Amino acid sequence: MAKEKKLVEAITSMDEDFAQWYTDVVKKAELMDYSSVKGCMIFKPNGYAIWENIQRLLDARFKEVGVENVYLPLFIPESLLQKEKDHVEGFAPEVAWVTHGGMEELQERLCVRPTSETLFCDLYSNIIQSYRDLPKVYNQWCSVVRWEKTTRPFLRSSEFLWQEGHTAHATAEEAEARTIQMLNLYADFCEQVLAIPMVKGKKTDKEKFAGAESTYTIEALMHDGKALQSGTSHNFGDGFAKAFGIQYTDKNNQLQYVHQTSWGMSTRLIGAIIMVHGDDSGLVLPPMIAPVQVMIIPIQQNKEGVLDAANGIFDELKAADIRVKVDDGDKSPGWKFAEAEMRGIPLRVEIGPKDMEKHQCVLVRRDTREKTVVDLDDVADKAKELMAQMQKDMLERARKHLEGHISDAHNYEEFRDAVENKPGFIRAMWCGDEACELKIKEDTTATSRCMPFEQEKISDVCVCCGKPAKKLVYWGKAY
């Protein structure tokens, strides 16, 4: 292994410096590059292809639950952004402003959308008249801009890609049901497709979205024990509807305000995939979203028939709808192995003269490096089987890691000790007072991640102030 690693330039070990390991993997796996534009990243083919697979699979799930895609403008007039008070306060400090169009100064500044609640509200106020027009369940895939001072590939950048769903409903109950439905859809997607288990719950008022009545979140745990907010679903009640005058006539001919939700996931998920599954050889991609699922690497490819055999396997796998490539470049097999590992390709196939004699090839799993010798007639079936198993095993490993990194704190001493010495989520009781959240953050840098749906009482008092406890909260350091 040592020799192979050198061939593709060694990356920093995870345990030595996790942040540097992350940056190295992003760079060496050619997922992303910095651009000349401050705070903006370039999604290179390997990185963008992961996003395309996420989009395709998530969008299919959206369509199953009645979501319709639309596209709204990139720009929001300043007056529109200002209609909902909490919302503008939350976003105005971090938006990019367009002041000139062509050679002329604009009469009104336009901000580049940081999120599109205001545009959807404006649209809904025009197209919703009657209960017959409800519900509206729209979504858009787009980029948004939030002017960030410090940036980090996939996790935080001035521009990122995401989807934002925005819905309007006749009743509060229906809006709440949609909020929870989409949160569950997100959690299920992350588990089943990205092999990342999630902690689900509600955000505290301090952490909720600007303008929301309540925000629900899914939180993942990275390899280093830090939390990553991976998706959010907001119930707006009728707050935006009142600000934007979105009313409908109900069956009794009465004017009513609609109830709204919004929900989003972004290219952050790629950061989560890297930090949950990666190892010291680089990326490890769940087979379901790997742009290349199988890399065929011929051994002694100049010997007669080897490349033909490799191409034969390629045809076989391609026909079975597997995303496959042959690496017939002029590098050594060892170099190619290391590169395929760096890129996180789930399976590699080795085929050389000796294998050919025995009418076989070798399949190697990226996650366990387990080798399986396979008859050439069975290669497609076996590849599918191994990838299905790998997908399951990756989720299981991530789940064990998550479960092994949750600790309970019954008092502030235990809490501080956990933050210091037990990377992961800390479960602790909270009185409901924002002052305690602020003190905990000040003292430990940990923040409240969520109030889990399954509440229990592990102590009677708030872990911080000792007053009566109201909620069990997951706390943690977060990206």
Next chain:
Amino acid sequence: MAKEKKLVEAITSMDEDFAQWYTDVVKKAELMDYSSVKGCMIFKPNGYAIWENIQRLLDARFKEVGVENVYLPLFIPESLLQKEKDHVEGFAPEVAWVTHGGMEELQERLCVRPTSETLFCDLYSNIIQSYRDLPKVYNQWCSVVRWEKTTRPFLRSSEFLWQEGHTAHATAEEAEARTIQMLNLYADFCEQVLAIPMVKGKKTDKEKFAGAESTYTIEALMHDGKALQSGTSHNFGDGFAKAFGIQYTDKNNQLQYVHQTSWGMSTRLIGAIIMVHGDDSGLVLPPMIAPVQVMIIPIQQNKEGVLDAANGIFDELKAADIRVKVDDGDKSPGWKFAEAEMRGIPLRVEIGPKDMEKHQCVLVRRDTREKTVVDLDDVADKAKELMAQMQKDMLERARKHLEGHISDAHNYEEFRDAVENKPGFIRAMWCGDEACELKIKEDTTATSRCMPFEQEKISDVCVCCGKPAKKLVYWGKAY
């Protein structure tokens, strides 16, 4: 028909006022809506879903010819935009400028990308070192902004959606070959998928892209005889490479400049689909890109078993991978027929108690309104067959319309007469002098659309100035 039309609000007839007909169809088929942002449109579900189908099918063709997708920043620093002289002159007058990020004024203005040549060049100058790094064949799907004074749904708006391919090659020959390859791919896609035949050729210097060595175009003919530029493919030579310093070391260890191309198609194509195929009842969508291919409309749906029968057909068609819906709303069948026609749904299925007795249903083609009575056991096969036939017939009709609207002009009198009285393309010889293009535009509003690949000599002299002719040109009024 008269009664049905009233039910969905009549649209203006095409022959009476084509521009108004177009706007009516866009609005009534719910493809698009105006937004509060000047010059920016809202893609509603029916319109966006057409774009999604175009994207999916065009992207699959891209991938077959080695295109890799990436995503580059939305913003271009002013200094980067200025690096290529012709390019900045072409685009600077129509870009939106970001001057503030958050609360601070930016040190350097950023423009919102009107096109991304400069960003791709910047990237290529960083990642291309050796001949081994070539070719690069990148593409991105994104929105771009060009500050337009007058706007028209799908045809011209301040923001639109498109794809832009940008490639870098070792040799001039390879770049030219890629330019032509992508133009042919576009033309083939428009014919086979959108059922729109194209005239292919090269733009005159006056009409070429800012910074290009040569621009190739595909031009479609709308129902009213006006041309619509539907896709372009540019060969940049090494002009951008020299401006941005994009060099590679060749096999002989010599530094060389790369040769580049770019090519794009946009949501304009939706405008072309409307104006080529539409009729006085609304939109007519080619089956391959119709979001809903079959609408099932139950007759006397309150009678026992009718809805079950409709749902049975739905299951049948769904299982055959047909995009299908049942319209079980509370409107009359006549209203539903008219609405399905307005939306351009290729086939409708009528099923009522009398059909059920005979174990049959009725399929109605949107384009010809031809009715076919089908046994319920054959409905999926027959629907596929009819849609395949419709797809072919639509292309054939469009081709006949195109061929019937090309006239030759041998002198200026014939030319002016043709512009006045023969809507469509005019073939006429040209001396190669820009002054003649300007005069023709001034006199007639017609512009040179392209110099077709198949050149012939229909006269010895320029149609405008009478000097020796150099090129056969297609002229026309254009959108």
